Amino acid sequence: MPTNEDDTDEIPTGLGPTGLKLWRSIADDFTLDVHEELLLTEACRCADRLDRLDVEARANDVTVINMKGDRVAHPALTEARQQAIVLSRLLASLRMPSGEAEARPQRRGASRVPYRPRPLSAVPAGA
Numbered sequence: 001m002p003t004n005e006d007d008t009d010e011i012p013t014g015l016g017p018t019g020l021k022l023w024r025s026i027a028d029d030f031t032l033d034v035h036e037e038l039l040l041t042e043a044c045r046c047a048d049r050l051d052r053l054d055v056e057a058r059a060n061d062v063t064v065i066n067m068k069g070d071r072v073a074h075p076a077l078t079e080a081r082q083q084a085i086v087l088s089r090l091l092a093s094l095r096m097p098s099g100e101a102e103a104r105p106q107r108r109g110a111s112r113v114p115y116r117p118r119p120l121s122a123v124p125a126g127a
Helices: 018-025 033-061 075-094
Strands: 061-067 071-073
Touching: 033 075, 061 075, 071 075
Parallel strands: none
Antiparallel strands: 061 071
16 A cells, blocks of 8 residues: 555544544555545444443443343443454454564455364374
């Protein structure tokens, strides 16, 4: 991603403080292709969502009682964990340089196939 010369990127509407900070930290320094702008926009929304979930989680107990009467993790904590995973994947997809002068952005080939169990014939006898 080359450095952004004219700073014509339009900031998406509705971003909160964290999303806006993330947008500016990337869009102000780099020229983004359309697909990268979409990834960054979603990452910014996700960062803002994490802020709202954090407020909800802090205002309540860590656990709640579900309909069956079991004590389970508060839904805001569960969703925050999922959103953190999404944010990390969105940011990794942008392949931003690490900040080191000579560093190159991460390169990946095709998407990876999910791990599959080995067939029983591949397991050594007695294992």
